[in-house]
Structures are given as structure tokens and as C-alpha cells.
Amino acid sequence: MKKKEHKECMSALLPVRDTLDVIGGKWKLLILISIWEGNKHFREIERSIPKLSTKVLSKELKDMEENQLIIRTVLNGFPVRTKYTPTEHSKTLKKVILELQNWGINHRKKIFGDKSEKDNSISI
Amino acid sequence: MKKKEHKECMSALLPVRDTLDVIGGKWKLLILISIWEGNKHFREIERSIPKLSTKVLSKELKDMEENQLIIRTVLNGFPVRTKYTPTEHSKTLKKVILELQNWGINHRKKIFGDKSEKDNSISI
DNA sequence: TTCAATGGTTACCTAAAGGTAACTGGTTAC
DNA sequence: GTAACCAGTTACCTTTAGGTAACCATTGAA
Structure with missing residues (x-):
């Protein structure tokens, strides 16, 4: 019976892992907070977080969009502008x-x- | 004023980082739960977690002792046995x-x- | 025409986390 | 004597996260 209990614990950890994946890493929370604070555009977010590189920001924004923490909108107009807005789920x-x-x-x-x-x- | 608010957020993240350091990583939570479940000895904990290596377990147990999540006791007797017990803080x-x-x-x-x-x- | 700004991508490199397996020193059981 | 247990350590390798810097296409301003 003890072994079974243990396995249950392990599977109970899967959602915990999910959450840690979403908020873990060096930059994810910083970026999320920056967007919560009202920063909307790529360079705006980038500039708001010292030492954050475009490459990492780009990757993290994609992850966050997949996880439905933010919504990416491309504004028609030139130069092309994108807008990132936080979802209710993110909150x-x-x-x-x-x-x-x-x-x-x-x-x-x-x-x-x-x-x-x-x-x-x-x-x- | 906005910049100040942002900096306050950043410093507010330091304790969050601390917590994520304590419970993050691939094995820390598994090990902690194993000990909570009643596994006390090194090999016992190791065997309770499939694919966990002695090296990683050894390192994580040291970390967890430093973070006062567990107490390590060396039992006098032969062969040398150690006992790991969870602290109230860990709970x-x-x-x-x-x-x-x-x-x-x-x-x-x-x-x-x-x-x-x-x-x-x-x-x- | 040249510069800066827009939103990114690409290639290359480093550092840290984690995996593999051999090995230590000591004890008991066969 | 030899095999298996205890609690680890050590050296070496791989994988992943993240850092660095150059680069793309586009536009508007000087």
C-alpha cells in the first residue's frame, strides 16, 4: 500500500511541475510583471528589464502566449507594432x-x- | 514614479526566487515527499525514487539540510547509518x-x- | 543618404544542472 | 574469501538555459 501512496504523490506533482514550468526560469516572472505594469510593446518590455536580451524575451513571450498568460496582437500600421496584453488567466x-x-x-x-x-x- | 514601482516589484521577487530555489529542480520535491512519507535512510530514499542517482541525492540532501528542511543524524553503530528527518519548517x-x-x-x-x-x- | 526606431531571427558560446559509472571504507552473511 | 549491504565521493560526459552580437526588412526623420 505504501508504494501506491507514493505513486499517487508523484502524479500529484505533475500539476506542480506545470506551474513551476510556467513561472520558473530567470525572466518569466519579470516579464509578466512588466506587462502587468502596463508595458505593451516588445522594445518597451525589453527596455523595462535591465540585462534582458531580445532573444530570450522573444522566446519567453512565445511560451507565455502558448500558456495563455498574454495575448499578442499585431497592429496594422507602419512600422509594424505588436501589442502584448495580460489575460485574466495570468492574473x-x-x-x-x-x-x-x-x-x-x-x-x-x-x-x-x-x-x-x-x-x-x-x-x- | 513608475520606475520606482517597478523596482519595488523586482525586490519583491527576491523571496519568490528564494522559494523557487528551495523547491525547484528535478528532484527536490520528490525527495522531500519521500522523507515526509517516512523514508529515513539514504539507500531507502534512493530506492524510493526511480532514476534518482546517488550523486544527485547526496547533493540535494545537503542543500535541504542547509535550508533546514531536514535534519541529518548519524546513528552510532555498524554499518554506519544515517537518518534524515523532516523539520516542522519543511511542513x-x-x-x-x-x-x-x-x-x-x-x-x-x-x-x-x-x-x-x-x-x-x-x-x- | 544616413541614422535610428520598429519586431524580431540566427549562429555561436558559456555555465549550470543533471546523468553514468567506477570507487572508497567499513560490516555482516555465506 | 567473496559477495552484498551501508553511505556516500569522484571524474567525466551530456543536455539545457541563458548570454553575445550580428543581422533581416521596414519606415520615418534629419
């Missing part, structure tokens, strides 16, 4: 991010005995 | 994992239009 991530943030703050206290009670409120 | 992760799992389940529905209402309850 359901805020709760998850908040949970990750809270645990991280607590964890830091646990590890470093950080007694400084700074204002750590999120402002996404 | 505060369950809520986070549940949140990740719920979002992942919902996300899958969104992406694949999965209408099958399976029992997806977690049993950690």
Missing part, C-alpha cells in the same frame, strides 16, 4: 506568487535570523 | 505546494480543455 497567478513570496520571506527569517521587520508588501 | 511548504498544484490543475484545464473531473486531491 490568477498573483495568488500563487504571493504564497511563494510569503514563504520566502519566512524562510529567510528562519535561515538568517533576520530580525529587521522591513516593509515587504508586494505591489504587483 | 510549512505543504501549503505552497498545494497552491502550486491547484493552479497547475486549473491551468491544464485552461490549456487542454480537460473536462475529465478526476480525483486530483493531494495526499502528501
Whole structure:
């Protein structure tokens, strides 16, 4: 019976993996937040995040579109402009991010005995 | 003012990064769950997770000890045995994992239009 | 005409994560 | 003595994520 329980746990981890794939990596959350903040255009998003390269941004935006976190619209007009807008689905991530943030703050206290009670409120 | 808000967001992501470092990677959650389930010894944990190598397990257990998720005890006796036990701190992760799992389940529905209402309850 | 801006793509390289397998030192069972 | 168990370590290799920089086609401004 123990083995069965274990296998159930493993399959229960699949959705967890999915979520980690969506928000994991060095840039995904930065890009998502930038778009939530109102940055709409490719170069605008790129400039809003220091050290982010066009190549990585391009790839991550495609991923995020596939995951229905953003919608890509090509505006007719010249020069060609694209617009990236966040979906409602993307906003359901805020709760998850908040949970990750809270645990991280607590964890830091646990590890470093950080007694400084700074204002750590999120402002996404 | 917008720039300032953005920087605040970035620093708010630091604890998020911390959490993702703790639970990210291919094996960390599997190992943690295995220990939560009651597996205590090195080979026992190793055998409980298919395809996990001793090298990776060894490294991850060290990380997890540093992050105070587990306690490593060397039992005096021969052959030398070690015991890994989960901390209370590690258990505060369950809520986070549940949140990740719920979002992942919902996300899958969104992406694949999965209408099958399976029992997806977690049993950690 | 040359420069900068638009939204990207391409080729090449580095660093980190993870996989493979042999090996250590010690003990017990056959 | 030899095989198998314990808890790991070490050296080497592959795969993936990400970084660097040049480049494409298009337009409008100087």
C-alpha cells in the first residue's frame, strides 16, 4: 500500500511541475510583471528589464502566449507594432506568487535570523 | 514614479526566487515527499525514487539540510547509518505546494480543455 | 543618404544542472 | 574469501538555459 501512496504523490506533482514550468526560469516572472505594469510593446518590455536580451524575451513571450498568460496582437500600421496584453488567466497567478513570496520571506527569517521587520508588501 | 514601482516589484521577487530555489529542480520535491512519507535512510530514499542517482541525492540532501528542511543524524553503530528527518519548517511548504498544484490543475484545464473531473486531491 | 526606431531571427558560446559509472571504507552473511 | 549491504565521493560526459552580437526588412526623420 505504501508504494501506491507514493505513486499517487508523484502524479500529484505533475500539476506542480506545470506551474513551476510556467513561472520558473530567470525572466518569466519579470516579464509578466512588466506587462502587468502596463508595458505593451516588445522594445518597451525589453527596455523595462535591465540585462534582458531580445532573444530570450522573444522566446519567453512565445511560451507565455502558448500558456495563455498574454495575448499578442499585431497592429496594422507602419512600422509594424505588436501589442502584448495580460489575460485574466495570468492574473490568477498573483495568488500563487504571493504564497511563494510569503514563504520566502519566512524562510529567510528562519535561515538568517533576520530580525529587521522591513516593509515587504508586494505591489504587483 | 513608475520606475520606482517597478523596482519595488523586482525586490519583491527576491523571496519568490528564494522559494523557487528551495523547491525547484528535478528532484527536490520528490525527495522531500519521500522523507515526509517516512523514508529515513539514504539507500531507502534512493530506492524510493526511480532514476534518482546517488550523486544527485547526496547533493540535494545537503542543500535541504542547509535550508533546514531536514535534519541529518548519524546513528552510532555498524554499518554506519544515517537518518534524515523532516523539520516542522519543511511542513510549512505543504501549503505552497498545494497552491502550486491547484493552479497547475486549473491551468491544464485552461490549456487542454480537460473536462475529465478526476480525483486530483493531494495526499502528501 | 544616413541614422535610428520598429519586431524580431540566427549562429555561436558559456555555465549550470543533471546523468553514468567506477570507487572508497567499513560490516555482516555465506 | 567473496559477495552484498551501508553511505556516500569522484571524474567525466551530456543536455539545457541563458548570454553575445550580428543581422533581416521596414519606415520615418534629419
